[in-house]
Amino acid sequence: GQTPAKALFHLRVVDTEGRNPSFLKSLLRGFCLVISIYYFVGLISLVYACFNPQRRSFHDLLTGTYVVKAEK
DSSP states (O other), rough: OOOOHHOOOOHEEETSSOOOOOOOHHHHHHHHHHHHHHHHHHHHHHHHHHHHHTOHHHHHHTTTEEEEOOOO
């Protein structure tokens, strides 16, 4: 649920129930992220996240995940 960068900023990825996403869901999320960056859709996805009330990007919407503030 957390990469080194997310740990640095006290963020983590959770599923719709607030738990760590499954391995398959994490793998799919990473794959969608890489594809969107590779095809320059990443910029559109980041702009979309800025205007989305939940601040969710495309790869989060597709996989049903959220980035939340990690509890200490």
